[in-house]
Amino acid sequence: MQTIIFDVDDTLYDQALSFHRTFQKLIDSDKTYEQLDQIYRKSRKYSEILFDQSEKGEISIKDWQIGRITKAFEDFGIQIDEEEAVRFDQEYKEEQRKISLFPEIKQLLTELKQQGKQLAILTNGEESHQALKIAQLQLDKWIRKDHIFISGTHGIAKPKREIFDIVAAEINSIPEQTVYIGDSFEKDVVGAKQAGWQAIWMNHRNRSIPANSPYKPDEEFHHAKELLDFFQS
Missing domain, CATH: 1.10.150 (DNA polymerase; domain 1)
Incomplete structure (x- = not known):
């Protein structure tokens, strides 16, 4: 990863x-x-x-x-x-x-950056509105601004494979060595798996996988602490 x-x-x-x-x-x-x-x-x-x-x-x-x-x-x-x-x-x-980051997410971002991992953001939404939230969360402390991608900027949204491919090309990531973490099964897990990425489902709303879906997350967590523990282990 x-x-x-x-x-x-x-x-x-x-x-x-x-x-x-x-x-x-x-x-x-x-x-x-x-x-x-x-x-x-x-x-x-x-x-x-x-x-x-x-x-x-x-x-x-x-x-x-x-x-x-x-x-x-x-x-x-x-x-x-x-x-x-x-x-x-x-x-x-x-x-x-x-809004503020989950404390465990703040710790996770800090540790991943210290480990030299390449970090990025991919979010759906209107550009200015998502940019305000990204600024409020102070994500540029951990993530370069040119590694932050908002669907409204590109006119293509998750789960379309094109937006995942755009991100991979822009940051020169290898799909098999890329993991995406998101809360939406339909937008995040399906989109990432279609692009050949690994997918971690942050399912803290306890949703169910659609019965007819051919896709499954590589990992599923229900709390930010579980996500932090996974990367620490």
């Missing part, structure tokens, strides 16, 4: 916390963590579906960003109008300005 490449959202930090805080502030402060997490998971599901549509030019970025909220809420009987959805999205982004 000479080259180690990370996803960002829900891999390096807990993206759900920003959603939970926004929901408690704007919608309902009385729901339990479990109830909030169910709504968050739905929003992520719709986010992936609508993101793909926005990448194809079928809907606007705004439709993707507020649609993931309204559709998730509808599934739980919560009705909000477009203006309220826009406000939720804006507040959600503000909360994401407060």
Whole structure:
């Protein structure tokens, strides 16, 4: 594993916390963590579906960003109008300005850099928004800026093999010696395996592998500490 490449959202930090805080502030402060997490998971599901549509030019970025909220809420009987959805999205982004790395990830990045591993980032999303999160997480302490790749910059998103091939070519990595770490089975594990990379699934949301999938991760972990322990061993 000479080259180690990370996803960002829900891999390096807990993206759900920003959603939970926004929901408690704007919608309902009385729901339990479990109830909030169910709504968050739905929003992520719709986010992936609508993101793909926005990448194809079928809907606007705004439709993707507020649609993931309204559709998730509808599934739980919560009705909000477009203006309220826009406000939720804006507040959600503000909360994401407060994100921080899992402590174990910070330690892992430090140790991998000290070992001379080649490190990189590959994340889906709109360029400026993802760049803000990358800056907030201070990832340039460990990862060169020319080793940070955002799908919105290239107009190609995971799990398409092309974006993985672009990264490999730009940083001169050998697919068989490259490992990708991400939380999405469909975007991260499938995409990496199609590109000939090794794939580690950071499955801390305890999702299941689709029954009909021909792909499997090389490793699966449910907590950042497990990931750290794996590399230390």
